[in-house]
Amino acid sequence: MTHTFDSNEAEKLVRQLTNSGVEFEVGLSEYELEIVEKSIGYGLPEDYRLFLKTALPVSYKGNYEQFPKWRSNPEEEAHDTKANLYSLFEFDIINNNFWHSSFGEKPNTTAEAIKQAINIVDSWPPLIRIYAHRFIPSKPSSSGNAIFSIWQATDSVYYGVNLSDALLREFKINDASINYKKITPIEHWSEVFGLV
Secondary structure, X not given: OOOOOOHHHHHHHHHHHHHOOEEEEEOOOHHHHHHHHHHHOOOOOHHXXXXXXXXXXXXXXXXXXXXXXXXXXXXXXXXXXXXXXXXHHHXXXXXXXXXXXXXXXXXXXXXXXXXXXXXXXXXOOOEEEEEOOEEEEOOOOOOOOOEEEEEEOOEEEEEEOOHXXXXXXXXXXXXXXXXXXXXOOOOOXXXXXXXX
16 A cells, blocks of 8 residues: 655654654665665665664664665675575475475475576565564555564564554554554465465
């Protein structure tokens, strides 16, 4: 569902998160944003791009480990996010007999099954980590993408209707239930996580 996210909303969100204990640095420059997008191999959705341009979240109550290091090491951040997601699929294929129809016919060996599944997942527009194990889809490129919480391929849920909704929930500013009727399923990812 299309969601308007302008500079006023971005600034309001930063203020709300700051008051809840999130520490920010000056926002990413256009040059830095382009490096992030090059590292991901895909453009950032409009709302997340504007949020990072407004101010860059770096820690929550002194914990610097959960927010992506988009300024200091975007290449490593993008690589590690992709590798960690792949490892979740690998784990579930090995340990939970996980297989989704979008992967095609399952090969006879586990090694070939893992390779085939990861090749398919790698062809999809990537997920982008926003905090801990919360992810925003890179496509659609407009504002308003649902946010995923991903523990395993077999243990993933929607965490917010959109970026603002998810971050306000994450940092205990809004504890209202998610309005699932407002969520637009994300191609490939909603299906593979069993959310449609």
